[in-house]
Amino acid sequence: MIRVGLNHHIYDKLLKITSQKNVMVDEKLKNHTYTRLGGKADFLVTPETYKEVQEIVKLANNENIPFTLLGNGSNLIVKDGGIRGIVMNLQRLTDISTTGTTIVAQSGARIIDVSREALTHRLSGLEFACGIPGSVGGALFMNAGAYGGEIKDVLVSTKVVDKKGNIQILTADQLDLDYRTSNIPEKGYIVLEATFSLKKGNYEEIKAIMDDLTYKRESKQPLEYPSCGSVFKRPPGYFAGKLIQDSDLQGKQIGGAQVSLKHAGFIVNIDNATASEYIALIHHVQETVMKKFGVKLEREVKIIGEDPQ
Structure with missing residues (x-):
């Protein structure tokens, strides 16, 4: 080709x-x-x-x-x-603006920065997002969430480009937001911006929650190595990290990819891993957990592109 x-x-x-x-x-x-x-x-x-x-x-x-x-x-x-x-890549679309209790953020803005904008304006509702590394567009794409909150709790509407190149404005309900899913990939939408509705709050209280969540994230997650964040969705009735840990997989390595010693739900690139090594380790973890516990771990991370020639 x-x-x-x-x-x-x-x-x-x-x-x-x-x-x-x-x-x-x-x-x-x-x-x-x-x-x-x-x-x-x-x-x-x-x-x-x-x-x-x-x-x-x-x-x-x-x-x-x-x-x-x-x-x-x-x-x-x-x-x-x-x-x-x-x-x-929409990394240049990063504008964030606030009017009253409403924040409009372009898709390339980091959702972390949107949560900080909310704090600046004493708005509550996006505290959960203070440690999510993705963009606004990515957060809508997978209905990102953490610590009991998720995007669908605060999203009002979004402006998208459809497969034909036309701009549409959709309500949150039209995105079929569910646990780590939306209809954005299925419909082929490109998120341009998102509108969030928040509530007036107390600056010190909002900051205290964000500081606590940031501490929890930094103390428990292997942020010192490249990774895709949590690799797997939470299986009903279980925690993915606990299943992986109980399968004695922490520290398991294929090439430069390793199941994190700090948090078993993460796979980290510790030594110039290839994507093939990283994916092979994901499959190994899935097979081992299925064999030991009979639980299917479903990927949260998306895999795209072509295999090497």
Whole structure:
């Protein structure tokens, strides 16, 4: 298969939509993921406006080119063969604004920063998000949550681009938000921004909750190594980390990927792991826990891209 990255026609068309600094050719995706894994993208594009997002989607459709939304790469494993076609990263869309008890945040903004914006304005409801590393778009994509809170508790609406490149405004109810899921991937929506409704609160009380959650996260999670965060969803009636720990898998290593010694629910990249090694360790953990406890661990992390040639 001829790499799209060699197609100057597509490159020229992308430059008509956005500036040269926003179009990277044969870019290593390991430089753009929290796991530090992943092969090359033919084109990695970082649009600066909603109009550019629309035009890039329409270009991919018109030229029949594969299109992938990367997000900020926090809950994602990109395979070693990389991704063909156009890969879009919305890291330049980071505006956050507050009016009364409502916060509107663009999809590339970190959900952590949105929670800090809420604190600044003495707004309560997003304390749970103070340690979630993903973007706003990614948080909606998987209905991110922690410490008893989740996005669907505070989301009012979202502005998205659909598969045809049209902008739609959807209510939270229209996203089918459930435990770590939404219909965003199924519908092929690209989140542009989200509107959150919060409640007036006391600054010191909100800060105390956020400080406590931050301490819990930093003391229990292996933040010193690249990882995708929690690898598995919580199985009904169990805790994934406890099952993995009780299966004597902590410290288990395949290549440079290791089941964290600090928190068994994390797989960390301790020594230049490849995506293949990381994925192999995920499968090994799933098989071992199933064999020992009869419990199926379902991945929370998304795996995309091609296997190496």
